Amino acid sequence: DIQMTQSPSSLSASVGDRVTITCRASQSISNYLNWYQQKPGKAPKLLIYTASSLQGGVPSRFSGSGSGTDFTLTINSLQPEDFATYYCQQSYSNPMCSFGQGTKLEIK
Amino acid sequence: EVQLLESGGGWVQPGGSLRLACAASGFTFSTYAMSWVRQAPGRGLEWVSAIGDRGTSTYYADSVKGRFTISRDDSKNTLYLQMNSLRVEDTAVYYCAKGTSDSGGIRDDYWGQGTLVTVSS
Numbered sequence: 001d002i003q004m005t006q007s008p009s010s011l012s013a014s015v016g017d018r019v020t021i022t023c024r025a026s027q028s029i030s031n032y033l034n035w036y037q038q039k040p041g042k043a044p045k046l047l048i049y050t051a052s053s054l055q056g057g058v059p060s061r062f063s064g065s066g067s068g069t070d071f072t073l074t075i076n077s078l079q080p081e082d083f084a085t086y087y088c089q090q091s092y093s094n095p096m097c098s099f100g101q102g103t104k105l106e107i108k
Numbered sequence: 109e110v111q112l113l114e115s116g117g118g119w120v121q122p123g124g125s126l127r128l129a130c131a132a133s134g135f136t137f138s139t140y141a142m143s144w145v146r147q148a149p150g151r152g153l154e155w156v157s158a159i160g161d162r163g164t165s166t167y168y169a170d171s172v173k174g175r176f177t178i179s180r181d182d183s184k185n186t187l188y189l190q191m192n193s194l195r196v197e198d199t200a201v202y203y204c205a206k207g208t209s210d211s212g213g214i215r216d217d218y219w220g221q222g223t224l225v226t227v228s229s
Contacts, residue, residue, distance in 0.1 A: 034215045036153075043203055043219035044145075044153065050213030087153055091214035095141060095158035095167050095207065102152045 006100035012108040017078045021103045023071045023088035032092035033071045039084045110134040110218045112204050117223030124194050130187040130204030138182035141207035144189050146200035194227045
């Protein structure tokens with residue numbers, strides 16, 4: 001099984017900051033990596049797929065990069081609505097697509 | 109507009125059964141793989157099960173294999189999850205998700221709002 005590890009597990013930031021969240025796979029997954037945003041009580045929302053492709057309707061301040069085992073999600077100029085929990089997901093072993101443990105982004 | 113609406117959650121005693129349903133609309137249901145993903149209270153996302161388009165293949169996480177059965181009725185645009193021999197650790201919000209696999213990659217691009225399953229004595 002492919003294990004996904006995110007870091008940090010939580011972070012505090014201010015509106016306007018730039019933040020980066022990291023996801024590491026236990027083996028190479030090429031670029032089969034997706035990012036989701038989840039707000040309390042809501043379903044996850046797809047932000048980025050195939051490591052760097054922006055899902056339709058997602059603001060351009062979100063970006064993704066990486067390949068192989070190491071990936072990053074970057075949010076430029078944080079907005080109040082961006083405070084949420086973020087999950088990476090590997091789709092290399094589709095359909096058995098495992099998730100990272102999540103990164104909670106909180107307001108400083 | 110793609111919509112996924114789960115139902116069937118509730119409270120059940122350990123060892124009991126529940127059947128979840130996910131009604132889909134806004135896309136050609138039969139041509140897409142579908143998944144169930146769950147989230148225990150205060151925890152992260154856990155992939156549970158998936159079914160190929162037109163029910164070609166089924167897949168299960170080890171934690172539910174032999175107890176849960178995924179199925180679909182393409183005539184009703186509905187996905188199901190039959191859950192038997194439920195355990196306390198199956199308590200979670202269960203989400204259905206639409207899978208897209210194309211030249212752009214593989215991802216769950218739409219999710220339902222979730223249905224809560226509580227297993228407790």
